[in-house]
Amino acid sequence: MNVRVAGAVLLALLLGACSAVERQPAPEASLTPRDKKWLANAPYKKVLPPDMFQRSIVDYTGSEKPGTIVVDTNKKFLYLVENDGKAIRYGVTVGEEGLAFHGEAKVGRKAEWPTWTPTAEIKERLAGVPNFVGPGPQNPMGARALYLYQGNKDTLFRIHGTNQPEYIGQAISSGCIRMLNEDVIDLYSRVPQGANVVVL
Numbered sequence: 001m002n003v004r005v006a007g008a009v010l011l012a013l014l015l016g017a018c019s020a021v022e023r024q025p026a027p028e029a030s031l032t033p034r035d036k037k038w039l040a041n042a043p044y045k046k047v048l049p050p051d052m053f054q055r056s057i058v059d060y061t062g063s064e065k066p067g068t069i070v071v072d073t074n075k076k077f078l079y080l081v082e083n084d085g086k087a088i089r090y091g092v093t094v095g096e097e098g099l100a101f102h103g104e105a106k107v108g109r110k111a112e113w114p115t116w117t118p119t120a121e122i123k124e125r126l127a128g129v130p131n132f133v134g135p136g137p138q139n140p141m142g143a144r145a146l147y148l149y150q151g152n153k154d155t156l157f158r159i160h161g162t163n164q165p166e167y168i169g170q171a172i173s174s175g176c177i178r179m180l181n182e183d184v185i186d187l188y189s190r191v192p193q194g195a196n197v198v199v200l
Contacts, residue, residue, distance in 0.1 A: 020153045022057040026186035042137040049168035053091025055183055060087035071177055071199040073100055090183045091168045095175035101157040107195045108149025114141045114142040122174050125156060144188040148197055
């Protein structure tokens with residue numbers, strides 16, 4: 001079964017799996033003093049996404065092992081598979097058509113408050129992009145980043161925070177998966193390097 005077919009099967013399972021939804025904000029226990037300081041003084045408007053894209057505990061009947069990240073780019077959800085038929089579901093921003101990554105990968109690297117060096121392709125496509133942005137709430141990478149690798153190769157796609165929370169639930173990014181900063185901090189605290197990632 002190829003990845004596309006497997007993805008379609010998995011998507012069907014996911015859509016049938018989420019009958020019970022328990023809304024749960026990201027716990028503050030995973031926030032460091034620096035997180036609290038920078039998020040309290042963020043240079044963007046604090047916006048909560050629509051209810052359906054807020055962090056929730058849902059039923060999950062897929063075949064992935066606990067600890068696997070599953071991203072449903074069509075529905076704009078990221079699932080962290082847990083034990084006992086449950087998953088944590090987060091709303092995300094996904095890549096525009098033709099820019100999104102699909103397939104299987106692993107978390108090859110993790111970073112807190114990462115820096116951002118735009119690729120030549122991004123700089124060509126978006127006017128006025130700086131050569132480098134240091135860590136902080138002004139950075140488009142947000143509070144945390146999970147770098148997706150296939151084998152030893154960096155795919156250049158990431159799961160990361162955002163300084164544009166108003167776009168959660170939409171397809172506007174340059175291919176990466178964006179999350180609320182509070183949500184990506186929570187995900188980061190739960191996912192080890194080497195975790196499996198499936199992007200549909």
